[in-house]
Amino acid sequence: MAGLIGNIVERKPGSLKPHAPSLTSATSQNGFPVAKHRSQSAFAKARQQANASRPQQPPPVASSLPPSSSNGNDLSQTQPAQSDDWRTEMAQHNAATVEQMTDDQRQRAVSEIFDILGDGVGDLLKRAREARERKDTSVSHPIVAPLANLQPHAASPEGSRPQTPTKSALRSTFARSNAKNVSFTNVQPQVHVYESQPSSPRKVLGLLEPRTDVDGDVPVQVARRVVLADESADVALKDDPEAIRQRFFPNEPADNPALEWMKPSDAANSVDARVRFDLHGRPIPPDQVDVLPSHLGLHHHSQGSRAGYTLEDLFLLSRSTVPAQRASILGILAQITRRLLLGELDEHNLGATREQIRASALQSAAASVAESGSVGVRAVDLLYETLVSWDDDLMAIEGVWIHDGPMEESALAPLTLPTLLVHVRLHFSQAVLPEETLGQLLAILHRLSRDSLVTCEAIMATNGLLSATMRHFLPVSPGSSNAQAIAVLRQLAASSREHASALVDSAEMLLRYVAVFDPAQVDATTETLYLYATLARYGLTSSLAGLAAQHLSKLGQTIRTKLGSDAEPAYISLARAFIQALEVWVVCATDPHKTTPDHDLIWSQVVGLEWMKELLMFASVLGVAASAQLHADIWSALAAVLDGSRVNSPRAGEADKEEITVALLSGFQSGAERTVLRNAVEGLNDALQALATNSADTSLARLHSLSRHSRVLLAAVRLAGSAQQTGTTQQSLAEAIQNDGDIAGLLFSIPVHSLWTSSAIWEQPHRHVLLRPVSHLVFALLNLARARQVLSAANIIAATSAALAIVHSGVEEIAIAAIHNLLQGVSADLLEVLGYSNPSSITSLSTIKELEPFFVHELYKSKERSLSTYVTTPQSLPTSTTQIMSSRVSASRFRAADWPLWPLNSLLKSGSSSVFSNLPRDWDASETEITRGTLLLVQVIQRSIIQADLLTADVSTHRLRISRSEVVFGCMRVFMLEHGQEAGGQDQEVFRDTVVDALMRDLLRPFTLGNQSANAAVGDDLGLETVATRYLGPDTPFYQFYSDFVALYDAISFAHPLFGALLIPSLSMRYTSPDYRRLLFCDHAEMLAHIRVAAPNVLSGDAMEFMQPLEDNAEVLGGMLGGLVKATAHDFVRAVCLHHIASQIWPDISGNQENDEKVRARAVALLSAAVTQGDLATIREVATYGGCTTSGLLPLTTQAKTSRQAWLETFPDRRVAERLCGLLME
Structure with missing residues (x-):
């Protein structure tokens, strides 16, 4: 403290002698001196006086003895005398002035005094006089000279020059001497210190001490008057606004808006149930909101009497013009968002919904994301929480858009996407923000690429964004790389074929991660291989497999050495990416005419590179403890090799089948492969049983489990079907897999499961993508059952119909193949088994095979974009336009049991349907023949379902049997074929054909009142109005169709x-x-x-x-x-x-x-x-x-x-x- 406070030096008494005011100076009419404007500030005058009175010699050391009473420095004697002289002279002057005033002047002066001091001026003057009297009668205590006890100070380098007081000391002194302190209420003690109070400063300088009961009221200096507080003031004034008004503003009405400041705030009296937060984003308990002290910094908002900030306050302050405040608020919002995602705020009233809070947080973050420094860092952090962390569970579901509906309904609606992407590009280019923050921006960019095709197009359209991303996160020079940048490229490539074509050059630049493997860059190598597999699914960049053949072989050897029992997850992921890339390249080489460009990779290269042996070596190093998904990748790739070999190798690839069978048969009989397969079957059955027990419980965890087990079993079934050998008596690989695969049981149990009609799946976005491998598994089981002949012809027909009821997006190609097999499987022998004895129906067998183009047309007519198949095939390479599913899809169109009647729709719209312009050249069938074949197909499928005993308790839900309304409306369409036809346009109406008439009667007979036994097996009827919507659409009422039907009958x-x-x-x-x-x-x-x-x-x-x-x-x-x-x-x-x-x-x-x-x-x-x-x-x-x-x-x-x-x-x-x-x- 000695170094901060200057020496105290007492001035000489002569310099303190007051001068009485001059009587000759100009005065006002009321007797008070006229105010004079000073030409210098108080600080300037004080500095001038200090320089004038600066001592020239060191001050003498004062004696420790008290001075004598005759000492000229005795202030106790001189000061009161001087004060009394001044007061006496002023009193005399005022009295003389009043005597010289006229009555009118006196009256005006009195009125002026009352206007200034109020009606209580008499009481005020009385209290002032009593105070003077008390002071005059009080006993004067002698004042000891300040220099008497002053100790000599140490000499400074500047000699005896006094030190200037610090600013804090001046502030403290000024606050004590000049601050206005009008107190109407007692100062309440600080009752609570909240745990988030800031730490105390190192040195507390110039702070006023709290008021105590001993302190008196400090006089308030007001222009042209002095108001002295009275210790005996009425206590009622302190809390009563009306008493204050009556005393100090008696002439003002009670409802004067200018006096509203005296009344308690309405906000203080109102009860606000919204939660308030402290500076760490933690909710403040309601009982602490009104009692927390103000030094915590929790009162800087509109409701100054309440501690903490509501969300509305925070969102408002996030637009502050003060950068430091804006950064703090953005940090608080990020912490609140994090707590909201963790469920810590579920029990609090936030004043808004989760989505409203998210939208406001996105707006606040986007408004500051362009800035640098702490504001930009906090803005990116908030944006990361509201985008990446918020949708963390959805990011784990690959192959589906997070939101591909209207942009105004998206969570990204509050963002101006092009502007945000430009800011991201600038941050990547300038690299001013911390690396951790730039990594968060990269994760945000990845989240945007997962949102929808619109956002992917915006990313691709932002000039320089991808190049800046690659330069910063994927540097060519040695250094760490961020694999998430490659994941962004992979997602953009999967979004559309156009984007994939534009990214070919960028993908080729990443070949260095494969050519020169760096153990520190495992993730980058993994993502690069996944990117190549994604491009190859469009038939692109397959030539890279030939260019980097030696590097790929060396990489495969390195990976196999890492696949022990304690393999690291990073190397398991790398192995999966490597094998999946090989599988897609094998598919590209199967039919080189399907790649872009043609012959980019041919089968001879696959044979020369010995990829089949490469895959078998991977299978040999895997044990039971290895990842089941890695086993599935190997099986699926081997199945692709056998499919390509069947097309391109001699003897339909029998030699390759033999080699694979020898290598894997023992494993599927008693080795690791059998254990993995059995575990998959058990896991699949357990998942189906759990979902059937509680169909409402369709959590993501259960669906993920169902999807994983289905994928493993799908790979095994595909391998069994591709390895099916001919002309051998030894046990084949297909037989070994069939024994543990439970083909027949799963083939019928999966399609009739309640998960295919669960609203928790089909009415909620994203979850349906997890059912893609399940749907594909059913068709693979169907193909294996047909190849192995484990089911009768009627059961195959029934199983095909059941499988079509769950056909999923991306399975259309295999569904069309199943329909082809179904139509080809309708034979005279099958009709005899089904109980047909009418020869007229047999004549329509050849026509049934002509119906396939109509089903293909109905399956693809409403698709704007062609989704890549779940299992890549040569046919899907040139036709696929995207690899990502819509976030919301409807259930299978085949779920309605009247799908065999689709050809009638095309016949009714023959004038506008495009199916007739795309028919094969050798197709030749009349309208009557198409109608015969359609009606016969319906009957064959329905009788096969009944014979297969698929009518379980869930039949009304899955509607495997056609309903009464569906049959009635189908037959009504047969008659409506004559609607709009010209008279005499054809020899005979279709409905008058004897075969058509007989088929319709046979089809309708089970649904009449006279056939109650057949009616008992029919499920719930939806009604004609609902069924007709499938054909008429939502805008055409059934009444319009029925009125035309009645008119046609007439x-x-x-x-x-x-x-x-x-x-x-x-x-x-x-x-x-x-x-x-x-x-x-x-x-x-x-x-x-x-x-x-x-x-x-x-x-x-x-x-x-x-x-x-x-x-x-x-x-x-x-x-x-x-x-x-x-x-x-x-x-x-x-x-x-x-x-x-x-x-x-x-x-x-x-x-x-x-x-x-x-x-x-x-x-x-x-x-x-x-x-x-x-x-x-x-x-x-x-x-x-x-x-x-x-x-x-x-x-x-x-x-x-x-x-x-x-x-x-x-x-x-x-x-x-x-x-x-x-x-x-x-």
């Missing part, structure tokens, strides 16, 4: 019985709209006479669906009544009319209240019309109708007769009433 049917039977299902009361019934009973009432359908032939599972609920539309009831009294309604249609008319008349059937005037008026009108217009038989039917149930008509009971007679006693027309009573008594 025009060309000539009372065709099957045509008329198809009109009746739409009359069901399940369709709440009366339009269908009005169309038939009112608009086309003349047609009723031609519709003759007996009850057993009605296409329904329950006749009551036509009877209940009762029709209440007056127009439809009038049409039904007309059908009765005019005798135009027959058979089942007449029964429907009779039921609704009689039920509206008799309360005992309808249950309507007899005292309801509206109901009674309708009943009276209907009964009167029936009696006056109908014949006796019709009247008797209406009078004696007793109702119906599912079992049939009910007899009229005695109680019902009595009730009706009582009701007729009040009938207006007595003659009619008596006549009806007579009929009731018969």
Whole structure:
């Protein structure tokens, strides 16, 4: 402290002598001196006086004895005298001035004083006078001279020059002498110190000590007046705003807005339930919000009385113009986002949803990401948390877009993507930010590439972004590389064929990671091989395999030496990438005409490079403890080699099959391969069972497990199918795999599993991609079962239909192959097994094979982009446009069991369908033949499913059997083939063909009322309106189709019985709209006479669906009544009319209240019309109708007769009433 505070030097008394004010100076009318403006500041004057009074000699050492009373330095005597002289002179001057003033001047002066000092000026002057009196009567204590106890100070280099006080000391002194301190309330003690208080400074200088009870009020200096605080002031003033107003502002109204500052803040009284955060992003307990001290820095916001910051405060402060504050707030937001992701804030009221918080955080981060320094670092950190960490679970699911819907619905909507990408490029180019922050920016770029095709296109369109990324993270000079930069390139290549073609040159530059293997760059080598495999799936850069053949061979040897029992995960990943790249290159060489350019890699190179032996050496070094996925990669690559060998090698590759069988057979019989295969089958069954037990529990962990096990089994089944040998009696590799593969069980259990209809999968994005290997596995099992002949022909047909019900994106190619095999498998022997004895159906066998182009067209017609197949094939190389699935896909189009009726859709739209322009040249089939083959195919599939006993408890969910509405609508489309046709345009309508008519009758027969046993096996019916949407689309109502159907019946049917039977299902009361019934009973009432359908032939599972609920539309009831009294309604249609008319008349059937005037008026009108217009038989039917149930008509009971007679006693027309009573008594 001695070095900070200067020496205290007492001035001479002469220099302190006050001068009385001059009486001749100008004064104001009220007697106070006129204020003078000083030409120099107080600090300048003090510095001038200090220089003038600077001592020239060292001060003498004062005696330690007290000075005598006669000493001239005795301030206790001189100072009061000087003060009294000045006060006396001023009093005399003021009195003289007042005497010379006139009455008007005195009055104005008094008014001016009251205006300045208020109405309490008298009380103020009284307190001032009493204070002076107390001071005059008090005992004066002698003051010891300051120099008496002053110790001599050490000599400084500058001699006796006094030291200047520090700024902190000056500030402290100034604060104590001049600060205004108006206190209305007692200062509350600091009750709590929060744990996040800042550390104390090393030296506390110039700080005021807290007030204590001993301290008195400090006088407040106000212009033109002095207000002295009174110790006896009213305590009520301290907390009562109204008392303060009455005392200091008595003339102001209570509601004056200028006095609002005295009232408590509404924000302080209101209860804000939103959580508040401290400077570390931790939520502050609610009970501490109002009591935390202000020195913690938690009150710099709009609600200064409450500690902590709400999210709204933080987002506002994140746009601060002060960089340090902005950096701090961005850091707090990053910590809050991290806690939000960890679930630590789930129980707090954040005032917004998670997605709203994310959007605001993205905006705040994007606004500062362009800056350097701490602001840029914190902005990148916040952006990393809101993008990368937020979607960490989705980033683990490869092969699917995170969001490929409208950009305004994406999480990236708050970002201006082109601007952000430019900032990222600048940061990579300048490399000013820390390396860790640049790594976070690279991870953000990778996350953006995973979002959608739109973001990938934006990245590719940003000039210089990828080159800056490669220069910084993949330097050519020796140094560390960041493999995530190659992962960005791989994702961009997988997004589209166009992007992959643009990245070919960049990929070739990365060949150095393969040519010169660096153990420190294992991840970079792994990502490079994955990139080459991605490009090769489009048929690109396959020539690199030949150019780097020696380096690849050397790399393979190095990898095998690292694949021991304790292999590092990095080398396992490298081995998988190496083998997958070999597999895709083998596929490219299988058909060199499919690559770009042609013959980029040919099969002779594959043979010369001995890749098959390379793969077998990898298989030999793997044990049971090795990764099951690595085993699967080897099996899949060997299957690709055998498929290529079958096409390009002599004797269909039998020699290669023999070599692989010899190398692997023992392993699949009793070695590591068998253990891996069994574990995969058990794991798959366990996963399916767990999902079936609780179908709602479709967590990502379960689906990942299901996907992994399916992939292993898929590779084994593919290898078994490719290694199938001919002409040998020894046990083959396919037989060994089949014994442990549970082909038949999995082939039927997987397609009927509830996971294919689980809303938790299909209504949520991303999860469906994990089912791709499962769907592909079913088709591989189907191919193996057909090749091994482990199932009958009928079971193969049923299994194919079941597999098609779960066809997944990327499996279309193998699904088309399955359809081809299904159509080729329909033979006369199969029809005999299925119970066909009608020779007319056999004549359509050749036509069934002509249906394949229609199914191919329906499968691909709605695809804008062609997804690469899950297992790469030569056919997919030139046709694939992307390798990434949409985040949301619908279920298989084959799930609807009416998919065999698709050819009818093309026939109905023959004028606009493109399928007819893409038919094979040798294709030749008429419209009637296509219809025959379609109807026969439906029957073959349905009978095969029944024979295979696939009707489990889940049949209604998976809809393996076709429903009544699907069959009805399919047959309606057969008749609608004549809609819009010119008269005489062809020899005969399609529906009049005897084979077509017989096939439709056979197809509809199980769905009639007379076939209750067959109906019991039918699942839930969706209704015609729902089924028709598949063909008509969502914008065309079924009523429009039905009205055209009715008009066509009226025009060309000539009372065709099957045509008329198809009109009746739409009359069901399940369709709440009366339009269908009005169309038939009112608009086309003349047609009723031609519709003759007996009850057993009605296409329904329950006749009551036509009877209940009762029709209440007056127009439809009038049409039904007309059908009765005019005798135009027959058979089942007449029964429907009779039921609704009689039920509206008799309360005992309808249950309507007899005292309801509206109901009674309708009943009276209907009964009167029936009696006056109908014949006796019709009247008797209406009078004696007793109702119906599912079992049939009910007899009229005695109680019902009595009730009706009582009701007729009040009938207006007595003659009619008596006549009806007579009929009731018969």
